[in-house]
Amino acid sequence: MxxxxxxxxxxxxxxxxxxVLSVTLPGEEGEFGVLPRxxxxxxxxxAGVIDIEKExxxxxxxxxxxxxxxxxxxxxxxxxxxxxxxxGENESEIAKALDDAKRLLRDASDSNIAIASVAAKIEGAAQxxxx
Amino acid sequence: MANxxxxxxxxxxxxxxxxxxxxxxxxxxxxxxxxxxxAKRSRLFAQKTNQVIAEIALRVKCQKVGGIxxxxxxxxxxxxxVDIIFVTADxxxxxxxxxxxxxxxxxxxEGHKEKKIKMRLRGIGKKGIEYFNYNEVELLDAVKDLSSxxxxxxxxxxxxxxxxxxxxxxxxxxxxxxxxxxxxxxQELKTIRVLPVNVDEYDCSEQKQSMLEIEAEDHExxxxxxxxxxxxxxxxxxxxxxxxxxxxxxxxxxxSATNNAKEMVKSLKVKFNKARQESITTELIEIIxxxxxxx
Numbered sequence: 451m452x453x454x455x456x457x458x459x460x461x462x463x464x465x466x467x468x469x470v471l472s473v474t475l476p477g478e479e480g481e482f483g484v485l486p487r488x489x490x491x492x493x494x495x496x497a498g499v500i501d502i503e504k505e506x507x508x509x510x511x512x513x514x515x516x517x518x519x520x521x522x523x524x525x526x527x528x529x530x531x532x533x534x535x536x537x538g539e540n541e542s543e544i545a546k547a548l549d550d551a552k553r554l555l556r557d558a559s560d561s562n563i564a565i566a567s568v569a570a571k572i573e574g575a576a577q578x579x580x581x
Numbered sequence: 582m583a584n585x586x587x588x589x590x591x592x593x594x595x596x597x598x599x600x601x602x603x604x605x606x607x608x609x610x611x612x613x614x615x616x617x618x619x620a621k622r623s624r625l626f627a628q629k630t631n632q633v634i635a636e637i638a639l640r641v642k643c644q645k646v647g648g649i650x651x652x653x654x655x656x657x658x659x660x661x662x663v664d665i666i667f668v669t670a671d672x673x674x675x676x677x678x679x680x681x682x683x684x685x686x687x688x689x690x691e692g693h694k695e696k697k698i699k700m701r702l703r704g705i706g707k708k709g710i711e712y713f714n715y716n717e718v719e720l721l722d723a724v725k726d727l728s729s730x731x732x733x734x735x736x737x738x739x740x741x742x743x744x745x746x747x748x749x750x751x752x753x754x755x756x757x758x759x760x761x762x763x764x765x766x767x768q769e770l771k772t773i774r775v776l777p778v779n780v781d782e783y784d785c786s787e788q789k790q791s792m793l794e795i796e797a798e799d800h801e802x803x804x805x806x807x808x809x810x811x812x813x814x815x816x817x818x819x820x821x822x823x824x825x826x827x828x829x830x831x832x833x834x835x836x837s838a839t840n841n842a843k844e845m846v847k848s849l850k851v852k853f854n855k856a857r858q859e860s861i862t863t864e865l866i867e868i869i870x871x872x873x874x875x876x
Contacts, residue, residue, distance in 0.1 A: 459629055461733055461814055463622035492637065494803050518807055520633055529629055531733070531810065 452486040453505060455525045458512055458533060465512060465533045466502065473526055474501040475519055484521055491521040497555055499571050500528065511536040511575040513551035513568070532557075536575050548576050585860065588853040592846055599842035605674070606835035613765070613828035619731075620762065620821045627818055630811055634778070637804050652748055653778050653808045660753030662699045664721075664743045665689060666816070668759035668823045669709030671729040675831035678768060679708040682760045685770050689758065690718075701752070705739070705820070728827075731820035737813040740775075744812055747776050757816065762825035766833060769826075773819070775812045 456473055458466040474483045476498025495517035502510045517530035534551040551572055555565050667686045669679045693700050701721040704710045706728040727735055743755045755776040763769040
């Protein structure tokens with residue numbers, strides 16, 4: 451299957467770097483998905499979740515508070531300010547990532563509705579990881 | 582005999598100093614490695630941000646006749662007021678590290694004074710702040726514990742004042758002066774202008790063919806938000822770079838201090854041995870002459 455290269459970069463380093471099947475991004479004007487051979491595009495991201503569909507079809511979520519994304523046909527570069535990947539070896543690690551992610555969201559956004567909807571989403575993702 | 586004891590005491594004190602400097606050197610080496618790693622990781626972000634900014638700026642510049650409207654790219658020939666942000670260390674004992682930055686800042690102040698440009702000084706780092714306070718140079722604001730523990734959030738808050746004032750037209754340029762890391766043994770003094778962003782180097786004819794067309798309104802919005810991040814990030818990077826440089830400077834300073842202490846112990850030991858030999862000789866002469874006189 452065709453893949454695209456994804457890089458998620460924060461000021462303190464790379465959060466994600468690898469080939470993925472697709473990626474869903476929280477755009478300024480609404481969520482949008484990117485598949486391989488997407489048209490070139492540069493846009494802003496708002497606080498939310500980046501869902502990454504990896505090559506083994508598992509989904510990884512990364513919570514971001516702000517960002518710019520540059521999409522071209524075979525590569526997606528996401529520049530973010532703060533990001534937390536929801537992943538971990540065991541339950542406690544995942545729970546910790548979840549807490550960090552929520553804190554990041556609270557700092558980034560004033561709107562409670564936005565926070566709640568994103569929080570619900572990442573909790574769902576975390577649940578899936580645990581079971 | 583008094584002399585002997587004196588020398589012995591000196592040797593002891595110098596070797597304990599040597600122990601301290603050696604420990605400080607080791608600590609700095611470890612810290613340097615960490616700071617270096619941090620700087621390396623964030624360099625990637627800097628590269629990408631610059632790329633994106635360049636690309637967008639280029640598009641906005643080339644699509645619009647008369648250049649970009651945003652003040653962030655304005656070309657100001659005769660600035661009336663500038664912000665100078667300097668970064669020094671919080672601690673001393675790192676050779677000429679802080680002094681180099683201070684000197685550069687003073688030179689800048691003099692240069693601006695000659696051109697009759699007003700300036701505001703904003704300081705990060707205890708050493709620089711203390712220096713300018715002592716010399717009664719007015720600082721707009723001073724942050725003391727940021728340079729030893731760089732933090733993106735706090736760096737962003739700090740520079741935000743300058744960004745706001747710049748957009749409101751209160752100031753016409755923002756400079757950051759700091760001593761950056763070049764390699765383990767050299768530091769490099771850097772003066773960077775973060776605002777206005779330099780776009781002259783971008784050439785419209787080199788623009789890559791892109792399939793993309795975004796509405797201009799979107800561009801401006803994105804550009805503004807990106808530039809804010811870019812400036813904040815530059816501030817943060819200056820802090821990281823400065824920390825790495827500080828540790829490398831301290832490492833060197835402590836290394837040479839350790840070597841000097843070693844030399845000193847060596848020469849003191851020679852002195853000690855000579856003095857001891859001398860006292861033995863005197864004693865022998867005394868005994869011999871005593872025996873001689875008894876004959």
